Amino acid sequence: MDERLLDIKDMTKCYGKKEILRNINLSIHKGDSIALTGHNGSGKTTLLKIMAGLVNPTLGTINNPLHCLINYIPERFPPLNLTPRQYIRHMGLIEGLEGKEISRKSQELFESFFMEGMDNIPMKHLSKGTLQKVAVIQALLRTPSILLLDEPLSGQDIDSQNLFISLINRLRHQGTAIVLSCHEKFLVHRISSEVYEIANGNLTKILIDESSFIEDDTRMEIYHENHK
Amino acid sequence: MKTISKLIKYHIHLYMRSANMVMPITIYFILLYFFYSTYPVDIVSNFTLTMVTVFFAMTWIGFLFHNASDEIQDQLLILKIQNSICYYLSKVFFLLL
Numbered sequence: 001m002d003e004r005l006l007d008i009k010d011m012t013k014c015y016g017k018k019e020i021l022r023n024i025n026l027s028i029h030k031g032d033s034i035a036l037t038g039h040n041g042s043g044k045t046t047l048l049k050i051m052a053g054l055v056n057p058t059l060g061t062i063n064n065p066l067h068c069l070i071n072y073i074p075e076r077f078p079p080l081n082l083t084p085r086q087y088i089r090h091m092g093l094i095e096g097l098e099g100k101e102i103s104r105k106s107q108e109l110f111e112s113f114f115m116e117g118m119d120n121i122p123m124k125h126l127s128k129g130t131l132q133k134v135a136v137i138q139a140l141l142r143t144p145s146i147l148l149l150d151e152p153l154s155g156q157d158i159d160s161q162n163l164f165i166s167l168i169n170r171l172r173h174q175g176t177a178i179v180l181s182c183h184e185k186f187l188v189h190r191i192s193s194e195v196y197e198i199a200n201g202n203l204t205k206i207l208i209d210e211s212s213f214i215e216d217d218t219r220m221e222i223y224h225e226n227h228k
Numbered sequence: 229m230k231t232i233s234k235l236i237k238y239h240i241h242l243y244m245r246s247a248n249m250v251m252p253i254t255i256y257f258i259l260l261y262f263f264y265s266t267y268p269v270d271i272v273s274n275f276t277l278t279m280v281t282v283f284f285a286m287t288w289i290g291f292l293f294h295n296a297s298d299e300i301q302d303q304l305l306i307l308k309i310q311n312s313i314c315y316y317l318s319k320v321f322f323l324l325l
Contacts, residue, residue: 054307074300080301081246082241091304093237
């Protein structure tokens with residue numbers, strides 16, 4: 001479990017003269033589950049994109065020594081003119097999967113995410129929550145070494161949230177490192193082993209406040225009861 | 229090269245599902261109709277005008293294709309193929325088609 005997948009050293013990111021992230025040091029190991037919290041605009045998405053190699057840091061280095069596969073689930077998924085099935089097929093082919101394997105995996109994932117009947121509707125007509133599910137499915141076609149999730153539960157219904165959490169925990173046990181940015185404490189509690197807060201450009205490790213999670217979980221249980 | 233051809237297929241599928249191509253092609257054919265239906269037909273100047281119209285329609289299609297691409301989707305695809313040059317080349321080849 002100590003295999004190092006990604007190393008961020010003395011990383012700083014500036015947009016113009018504004019320093020978004022300052023002197024960040026972070027190592028991601030196999031099976032890690034890291035939550036990034038912080039206010040809107042604090043730099044969570046930027047940090048995830050830098051980890052993915054989609055944005056270059058202004059200073060510092062990002063090392064991916066094993067050249068491991070990194071997949072990213074964005075917060076806002078574009079409503080394209082393709083149906084989820086067509087889109088997932090293209091993504092699978094681009095990733096190098098065989099047609100039969102894509103059909104089997106996508107069918108399994110569509111069923112798991114309660115998307116039967118919606119997989120042939122153009123994505124531009126789907127709701128935000130359903131688009132988010134498509135974003136999750138495209139990221140899980142091949143098991144990544146690192147999965148980056150940007151506010152993954154936004155707009156998802158309770159059943160899908162629970163399924164999502166169990167799926168992520170399963171991936172984690174298989175050795176996939178999870179890094180997610182989120183505001184939901186119950187998600188942090190149920191998925192993450194380490195929590196970091198980004199404030200004023202600094203990344204600080206915070207201790208998990210069990211009492212607040214218990215309170216949050218109780219709130220979730222009440223919500224579940226009310227929605228049965 | 230295999231990845232580029234798969235990306236081109238994806239671009240073609242996505243682009244054909246949009247209505248982006250309709251206006252440039254319609255305008256192109258309307259202009260061609262006007263150029264070649266006016267008497268007397270001046271072959272040389274009409275060829276020149278056709279070439280200018282083709283250039284105009286292709287530029288229009290290129291701009292529409294560029295505007296239609298979503299930044300997040302671009303990033304997801306670059307992450308999947310782990311090669312941004314390969315991705316942008318696929319876009320260039322699609323436009324050349």
